[in-house]
Amino acid sequence: MSEKVKQLDWMEGETPEGVPAEVLARFASMSKTDGADGEVLALCAQQGLVSFETLSGDSVGIASASTRVRPQKAPSQKKAKKSKADKKMEAEKAAAAIESAKAAALDSEWAKMGLNMELAAGVIHSGFPSPFAIQTRAIPSAIEGNHTLIEAETGSGKTLAFVLPVIHSWVARRELETARGVAQGTAPADIEHDHSMYALMVAPTRELALQIASVATSCGRMVGCRVACLVGGLAVQKQTRQLDHNPAIVVCTPGRLLQFLEDTPHTHLLVGMRTVRWLVLDEADKMLEKGRFGGLVQALKKMDEASVHPQLIIASATLSPPDNHRDRSLKIPQKGIMADCVRAIKNEYQGGEIHGRPVRSLMGSASVQTPSALVERWARCSSFEDKGARALYLLITREVKTLVFVDSIRLAKSFVGMLQLLSMPAWSVHASMPQRQRLKNMDRLRSVEGCIIVCTDVAARGLDVPSVDMVVHLCAPVSPEVYVHRAGRAGRAGRPGLSVALVAPRDEGAYASARALLGAEETASYSGYDSMPFRTGSLNLMRNVYAQATLLERREAALRESCRDISTNARMLLEAGLGEQEELTEEQKERERDRHTEVDIIRSDLRKMLKTDITARTVAEALALKNNTDASLDIVLRESPRKVDVARGAKAKAKAKAKALRRQRWQEERAAEEEAEMDAADAAMEEGEEGDAEVEEAEAEPVAVPAPKPKRRPVPVSRLNATALVKGMMRKTRK
Numbered sequence: 001m002s003e004k005v006k007q008l009d010w011m012e013g014e015t016p017e018g019v020p021a022e023v024l025a026r027f028a029s030m031s032k033t034d035g036a037d038g039e040v041l042a043l044c045a046q047q048g049l050v051s052f053e054t055l056s057g058d059s060v061g062i063a064s065a066s067t068r069v070r071p072q073k074a075p076s077q078k079k080a081k082k083s084k085a086d087k088k089m090e091a092e093k094a095a096a097a098i099e100s101a102k103a104a105a106l107d108s109e110w111a112k113m114g115l116n117m118e119l120a121a122g123v124i125h126s127g128f129p130s131p132f133a134i135q136t137r138a139i140p141s142a143i144e145g146n147h148t149l150i151e152a153e154t155g156s157g158k159t160l161a162f163v164l165p166v167i168h169s170w171v172a173r174r175e176l177e178t179a180r181g182v183a184q185g186t187a188p189a190d191i192e193h194d195h196s197m198y199a200l201m202v203a204p205t206r207e208l209a210l211q212i213a214s215v216a217t218s219c220g221r222m223v224g225c226r227v228a229c230l231v232g233g234l235a236v237q238k239q240t241r242q243l244d245h246n247p248a249i250v251v252c253t254p255g256r257l258l259q260f261l262e263d264t265p266h267t268h269l270l271v272g273m274r275t276v277r278w279l280v281l282d283e284a285d286k287m288l289e290k291g292r293f294g295g296l297v298q299a300l301k302k303m304d305e306a307s308v309h310p311q312l313i314i315a316s317a318t319l320s321p322p323d324n325h326r327d328r329s330l331k332i333p334q335k336g337i338m339a340d341c342v343r344a345i346k347n348e349y350q351g352g353e354i355h356g357r358p359v360r361s362l363m364g365s366a367s368v369q370t371p372s373a374l375v376e377r378w379a380r381c382s383s384f385e386d387k388g389a390r391a392l393y394l395l396i397t398r399e400v401k402t403l404v405f406v407d408s409i410r411l412a413k414s415f416v417g418m419l420q421l422l423s424m425p426a427w428s429v430h431a432s433m434p435q436r437q438r439l440k441n442m443d444r445l446r447s448v449e450g451c452i453i454v455c456t457d458v459a460a461r462g463l464d465v466p467s468v469d470m471v472v473h474l475c476a477p478v479s480p481e482v483y484v485h486r487a488g489r490a491g492r493a494g495r496p497g498l499s500v501a502l503v504a505p506r507d508e509g510a511y512a513s514a515r516a517l518l519g520a521e522e523t524a525s526y527s528g529y530d531s532m533p534f535r536t537g538s539l540n541l542m543r544n545v546y547a548q549a550t551l552l553e554r555r556e557a558a559l560r561e562s563c564r565d566i567s568t569n570a571r572m573l574l575e576a577g578l579g580e581q582e583e584l585t586e587e588q589k590e591r592e593r594d595r596h597t598e599v600d601i602i603r604s605d606l607r608k609m610l611k612t613d614i615t616a617r618t619v620a621e622a623l624a625l626k627n628n629t630d631a632s633l634d635i636v637l638r639e640s641p642r643k644v645d646v647a648r649g650a651k652a653k654a655k656a657k658a659k660a661l662r663r664q665r666w667q668e669e670r671a672a673e674e675e676a677e678m679d680a681a682d683a684a685m686e687e688g689e690e691g692d693a694e695v696e697e698a699e700a701e702p703v704a705v706p707a708p709k710p711k712r713r714p715v716p717v718s719r720l721n722a723t724a725l726v727k728g729m730m731r732k733t734r735k
């Protein structure tokens, strides 16, 4: 049984939660021998139907289905197994959907622009009925054989604009091979096809690469185009197996590409590098920045060495115009593909050619654009605290999916900690977290209502979650391009969205360049930085809440840190055989007690503040959105403030439970000890005078002759919970 069939069995038999019948049926209708079992998982993940977490190593993996983690099934929600008749009906439905997609393709815009008919059917079947504007312009250009530069606003559909011409061209080559074979009298089944790597697509971030791979997999399924995705943070072995299946398209991040080229010399990839026909650089302006992506440089060198001249597609929302900043970051290397790409971005090939292929630029005119459906607002703030309070105001007054951009991992952690203290559904995404956690949190953004993701700029480019309504720039972007990409996470594919930049005095320079890039006019009297309305009453409330919540978050973090320190010290002492010295000094105990008391006081203050002041009604009234005359703003500023509370959180609850349990155990132990002492005393009394004397003596001078401590059984260090020990000691001292 092939890996694919195993996967199929699993999916049909157990029906992973959240995966609709048509997806399963579509999978069932696919060839059982093409070995592309991971594709449906990628599709499901891309559509937010199945958690990335369930996809163990690689979400678009092809092989090793049997090693994948099975989706967690809550016992209560266990679904009944489908009957054969149900399965048959679903398969028929899926087949009918494919037929109707094929019928629709005949007369579709996709077919009119010259796209292969079967591919067009696959695209329609994947949920793209007709092309977006940039796709209408870019796809025919690339199909004609031009190197194509695609610049269009964020969320305008650039991914399909570069994926489809590549698949179309691959299908055309295969058809040509078939025609040649038939002409030579070979039976169609015996015709040898070229299985070398056909296209390399490189993207700067892992999530973006996974996304591109997912779109390519979904659209190319009907024509049998295989896709592999090589990204960091996920298992190399699985990705190696993907390569073993001879994918036509390899999507990767530069880091993992370099790892494959250097550490795991993989013949397929190395050979592919020498024969590849298409090279796609998504977010090219970032990818080509000098000194940024070594993997890409190495890969391009390999192509240069083999004198390969692939057709180029260079895409980004911010390719033009070249300004001082761009000139500094985009240095032209002496020669090779890298030099060609940079020159193309710098508009040096207007109307010219690269290795005999015309260059077609679809770059914007004078300025970069943000999506027309995106409402951009700016708010002048006096300090970072003011920014924090306004961010909180925005988050509390609108229960919408939001991305909050910050400039450091530390800030991401602390801000998200503060939001979690207020019981908000907030998580972070940054470079120092494990990849699986990153994907899990992105998954939450797709599935959790009103989810807030506090992120660094790793999430600024390319990430496509159409249901994101609001972007808050808590920290200023490092470059004008970053502002455009951040803001573009909302207002995608024509949906309304809101971007709010919080501008402290030191950020004004950064935002002025962003506005210049967008072609916004600045005058002495108007800088546009007060365009976001905030009600003073509510804002003042938020300032207090923010100050208190931030303080609480800091104190709790310090407490956690000190507990960790103490437990480490205790463990070290115990491991060194100095177990008896584990006691804290009086000074330490005092400090710990103070810290606990302080946290309790802040927490109760905050709770009171939230109870008395921030009720849903207060906020809604304060905003008075009904009177808002800005209709476009009204769409995203829903009158649905969040309910905030001081969270106890799951951890706190678990701790309290553990504490109660320890207390109960301790009481039981004490009772047992007392009982044992009483028994001993009774036994002594029965034995006679000696026993009485001992008891009397002990009662008369308790200080001089302390009762012997019951001997503790030594605990093996490996099983020792130092934190619990120290906490136990602290508790005793407090009493």
Ligand SMILES: Nc1ncnc2c1ncn2[C@@H]1O[C@H](COP(=O)(O)OP(=O)(O)OP(=O)(O)O)[C@@H](O)[C@H]1O
Pocket: 127, 128, 129, 130, 131, 132, 135, 152, 153, 154, 155, 156, 157, 158, 159, 160, 316, 317, 461, 462, 463, 464, 466, 488, 492, 493
């Ligand atoms: N022809 C189409 N019909 C319907 N939806 C489409 C079409 N093309 C793209 N989309 C949808 O539009 C959204 C944005 O597409 P995509 O991610 O390709 O944008 P982008 O231009 O690459 O954005 P960014 O610059 O942020 O990377 C996606 O959700 C995608 O599914």
